[in-house]
Amino acid sequence: MGLKGKLVSQTELKGCKDLFHEMFRHKPHHLPNVAPNSIKAVDLHEGDWGTVGSVVNWNYTLVDGKEEAVKVVVDDINEEKRLVTFKACEGHLTEQYKAFKATVHIENEGENNLVLWTIEYEKQNEDVPEPFYYLQLAVNLTKDVDAHHVNQ
Structure with a gap:
């Protein structure tokens, strides 16, 4: 297997796409209340919520x-595509990864x-596993x- 790869998941959304996008763009710090089994804390380190270039700390399981x-x-x-990309x-x-980028869009x-x-990555070496656990975390979070949102 190569060092570079891409994983993609697709999950049908039952709730409002705008609320879903807003959670990841403007309110990721609410995720520990919404998904406490997966997300322990999301803290703004630098910049402003919902802006390109801001730096955010994620603690997760x-x-x-x-x-x-x-x-x-x-x-x-990208508001039109309801897209947010995070780069580790x-x-x-x-x-473990020279490059790791996760994009969520609707x-x-x-x-x-x-x-x-979509998770795009480049492993440090051949011994590093494919990031399937991280994709599963994203699906569970979704x-x-x-x-x-459906239950509110």
Whole structure:
């Protein structure tokens, strides 16, 4: 296998696409209340919520129960596509991956809204595993946020 790769997930959204996008753009610090099994804390380190270039610390639990932390830069925001891209700049991910970027965006497919997570990465070496746990974390987070909005 190569050192560079891309993983993609697609999950149907039952709730409001605008509320979902708003959570990841402007209110990620609310995620520990919405998805406490996955997200432990999201803190603004530098800049302003919802702006490109802001730096955010994420503390989370992977599906295997392992707790980790990462500092990310908000790399891109596109309101029309309801897209936010986070690029890892410090933490456990940067120990294993030379590059790690996660993008969440919403696509319309007929009457349905689909949340797409794309993880682009470059491993430090061949011994580093593919980041399947991180993709599963994103899918679980999507389901928790969607359920939160549907139940309100």
